[in-house]
Amino acid sequence: MGDESKSMDGEVNDNNYFSKTAVTDAEVSFEHNRPQPETRLYKKRWIIVCLFSSYSLCNSYQWIQYGIINNIFMRFYSVDTFTIDWMSMIYMLTYIPLIFPVSWLLDKKGLRVIALVAAALNCAGTWIKVASARPDLFPVTFLGQFTCSVAQVFILGMPSRIASVWFGSDEVSTACSIGVFGNQLGIAIGFLVPPILVPNVDDLDELASHIRVMFYITAGVATFLFVLVVIVFQERPEIPPTHAQAAARQISPESYSYTASIFRLLRNKAFILLVITYGLNVGCFYAVSTLLNRMIIEHYPGEEVNAGRIGLTIVIAGMVGSLICGIWLDRSKTYKQTTLAVYLMSLVGMVIYAFTLDLGHLWVVFITAGTLGFFMTGYLPLGFEFAVELTYPESEGTSSGLLNCSAQVFGIIFTICQGKIMDSFNTLAGNLFLCAFLLIGTFITACIKSDLRRQLANQQALAAGHLETSPAQAFEAKL
DSSP, X not given: OTTTTOOTTSSOOTTSHXXXXXXXXXXXXXXXXXXXXXXXXXXXXXXXXXXXXXXXXXXXXXXXXXXXXXXXXXXXXXXOHHHHHHHHHHHHHXXXXXXXXHHHHHHHHOHHHHHHHHHHHHHHHHHHHHTTOSTTOHHHHHHHHHHHHHHHHTTTTHHHHXXXXXXXXXXXXXXXXXXXXXXXXXXXXXXXXXXXXXXXOSOHHHHHHHHHHHHHHHHHHHHHHHHHHHHXXXXXXXXXXXXXXXXXXXSOGGGOOHHHHHHHHHXXXXXXXXXXXXXXXXXXXXXXXXHXXXXXXXXXXXXXXXXXXXXXXXXXXXXXXXXXXXXXXXXXXXXXXXXXXXXXXXXXXXXXXXXXXXXXXXXXXXXXXXXXXXXXXXHHHHHHHHHHHHHTTSOHHHHHXXXXXXHHHHHHHHHHHHHHHHHHSOHHHHHHHHHHHHHHXXXXXXXXXXXXXXXXXXXXXXXXXXXXXXXXXXXXXXX
């Protein structure tokens, strides 16, 4: 592990946090009467992350269920395309003002409370939608979507926190990928299922029946998952899984200030650069996903089902990319190099997709969209884990929250701007607009300094064996 936490020039950043605050080799005390903190991995960790992944899936499915059959819902509720776009963008807009209080709640109340609130809100939103399957009840369906969007705020920052609290140091990236995997799979199902359950029929009563069936299925699944969360979901393991997590537990709640933590993160230059680049990349993904139906229907009229399948291809390829990247990070710890490579390939994939969309061959679109998804969606867990490394020992929920906040802001901007560009020009111009920002993000990613603080903390704990001053005590003293 000695070389694994090094930056690209081969040297550990001398100015990083732990070189200032954690113990040095000269300060290590090998007192045989004080044992090293015990660590243990529980089998239940896999149940926890899979349960989280499941209710995250149920929530993210609903994000895109309106947008992928945009034209059908426009006709059913007698609203314009921009209004239906807001059924997706409300997920992004709600996140921005709520992420800071939710992150504070996560730090104060812990994982179980956040999981319960998320599953409860998601369940409530699905049942509100059940009551909205009438052409004159668009405000009700919007209320249901808004409720689900609030639930999403309690979900998006959880993967890295669950990975850190429950998993070993050689599993955290894989566990985070599994957590993100559920969100991606939900989006994939959101692309695939609505066009199948809600065909584009002329009779509004028949259409209402199809929509109602879709809402009932979602509500049933959400209710089942809420009950499981109440029964199964646990706050944290009795014995911590890593030395870094054991050190984090030693920080007394009285000494922790959420506001101070936010200000420390905002002063972390490498993290701020990552926040910007993460927002640019994921914002592009949100825009492409929201407007996918419009792009495909413009060039391939009547292909609503295939538009959903193309969206499915994007996300399934991204899920594979996420798992591969997570496993690779756990083995190599090359966070910056991997992030930069995936970002560059996202740009290449977007350029290819933009120039091949109008060739008239759907099979080409499937291939180029899959390539784009493999890298663009595969980037999601990379950003989470790189952020945790750059900001340790700050709360994973706080760093993930800031990343997601950036993604929502850019997602709204890109979706609105690309939609307007497509209306005024064409889909190629709209996609090239996104390519320009991915190019900017690639250059900024190359400027991020690799300062792997969590890896260094684990190395110091393992090398020292017995510490006179733990990393957590040093952090607490600095507070």
